[in-house]
Amino acid sequence: MQLRLAPELAELRRVVGATSLYPALALLVLLVLPLRWRAGGLLLGVAGLGLVLADRSGLLAPAPALLVLVSVAACGWIWLAGSAGGRWAAWATTLVLLAVTATRVVFAAGPASRRPEASLLALHQRGLVxxxxxxxxxxxxLVLAFAAAQRDEGLRPDxxxxxxxxxxxxxxxxxxxxWSREGRRVLSDSFSLAGRLRAGSPLDSGPLxxxxxxxxxxxxxxxxxxFSPTPGWRLRPDEAARWERLHVERARHRRALGRHEEAMLALPFADEDFAVLTRQLQLAELSRLPATEGSELGPGAWSQALAPASAMAEAGDLLLALGGGADGAARLAEAADRGVAEALAALVRWQLRAGEEEAASATLRVLAAAPVLRPQVLGVCRWLLLHGRPxxxxxxxxxxxxxxxxAPEELALRLATLRELAPP
Structure with missing residues (x-):
């Protein structure tokens, strides 16, 4: 069972049932109105307000009116028993109405088959065998979560x-x-130790x-x-970003090994998106030889953009690496619009590598105009110096x-550029 906040009241009406309206009406008519009429007008006013709010929702037997009538009848019973005054019962009914209209809890249709927030750490534990x-x-x-589990739950102290x-x-x-001398396995969530290790040595051992x-x-x-949540799951942004990084890291590992189709299949897309991307990938492989096996997007700091922006950028970079220029550029541009700043820098490098000078100049003007994109501008400059284009x-x-x-990074890069431009 999954509880969530939602503006729709149809599910709550379905769970409560329209037949509960009749006992509420019976209690209201038989107990409250004939026997004690004091403050009855205020009670009826509150019930009418619930009916008006429910009528605006467009429901025939609305849940707010139903709960208001039930609360009116319950407060009337307390009033008859002499434990509270009529006006206090009316104010209690008003509070019930406000609580119902302010927070509406509905039941999800169907069972919750997975608990993705709780299973991410458990998934990493599958690799530690x-x-x-x-x-x-x-x-x-991952460091904080595993340390907390070891401290609080005694998880894998070894x-x-x-x-x-x-x-x-x-x-x-x-x-x-x-560690190798002691016979202990060394695992990581990064296949290249953030760029400090060559691609061919690690093995894909599940999530690690x-x-x-x-x-x-x-x-x-x-x-x-x-094992991961489906694209329809509504996760917190930080949780969704961690799942996305898990898949993008696998895609980059497979790209480094030249396994392009497996790399595309590692990205977290829906089935219909996979069909389009796989077709574009096959067309790109048939048209040209691969340009490079590595990703222009990493290693580096992970983007803080909401999922699936990083996966979309990785898919575009993979298409460009295989020669699918138009499709890959469109994916990178869409990822940049979603907040992946590194996507623009990667697009510039691919355009310069392909000799598309006009397109690269247009993208560079966008990069140069935004001060927040200065790290990407400096990265493109370092790439130009590395490829002999000072x-x-x-x-x-x-x-x-x-x-x-x-300023420090820019000054160092300007000095390196001057050194390349100076005569021998």
């Missing part, structure tokens, strides 16, 4: 959870040698990635969509205005 596992977590929520974002890479490399130290094993991909990087830096919060 060996004694003494080590979990290198990059999501701060598992060592480490916040990998706050650890030095050299320390992690040294500790991995020690297992770093075996060898890339000779054939990867076996896990379908997590049967003059274009200098032109882009000259077109942006000052942004004090990013």
């Amino acid at each position: 060996a004694p003494g596992d080590v979990l290198l977590a990059h999501d701060p929520w 598992v060592e959870v480490i916040d990998a974002t706050s650890r030095d890479p050299a320390w992690l490399a040294e500790r991995r040698i020690g 990635f297992w770093f075996t130290g060898s890339s000779a094993l054939e990867p076996l991909f896990t379908d997590l969509r049967r 003059q274009e990087a200098a032109t882009l830096l000259g077109a942006v205005g000052p942004a004090a919060q990013f």
Whole structure:
């Protein structure tokens, strides 16, 4: 059973039942009106107000009027018993009316088959199957949730959870040698340790990635969509973002291995969206050879945009990587409209790589006009310098205005651009 707030009253009427109206009317007529008429006008006024509100809802036997009549009859019975005055009963009826109209609770049609908010941590536990596992977590929520479960519930005290974002890479490399010597498995929620590890070494071990130290094993991909909430679930924005990151990370891992169709299937879309995306993917694979195996969107900070914006951006980047320019650009542009700022920077890099200078210039003007997009502008400049295009990087830096919060990064990038432009 699932309870939720909703403006519709049809479900509540269905649960209460229209037949409950008759006992309420009988109590009202037989107990309140003939025997004690004092304050009866106020009681009838409250009941009439409930009928008016219900009539505006368009229901024949509305739930607010039904509950008002029941409360009037109940208060009338208390009044007859002498435990309360008539006016106090009327005011109690008014409070019941306000409570009913302010908070309406309905019952969901059908059973709730999953508990996605409670199952996300349990899903991560499915990957920790060996004694003494080590979990290198990059999501701060995973660190806090697992530590709380260990402290409050005694969950898997043998598992060592480490916040990998706050650890030095050299320390992690040294500790991995020690864990390997002790025979302990090392797993993480990031397949590349946030860009610090080459793509071929981890294995897809359910919801986590297992770093075996060898890339000779054939990867076996896990379908997590049967464990995750369906696209119709209404989750909190932070919870929906964590589920989306779980799927996008798997898509990037499969892309790095050159498994493009499996990468698209890892993204959390509805079946009808999968049909369109799979068709576009197959057309892109038939038209051109793949341009690159990596994603232009990562590694980096995860976007705070609401789901499925990040998944849409990843799907567009995958289509562009395989040559589906128009479809991929449309997906990235839609993701940018939904709040994924990195989507515009990725679109610029793909346009520059394809030689679409006019389209890239138009997208760069959008990036340069918004100060909040300065990290993406600097990322595009670094990409231009890396690909031996310092003059274009200098032109882009000259077109942006000052942004004090990013002054150190911008100054370092300007010096690197000047160094590339200077004669030998």
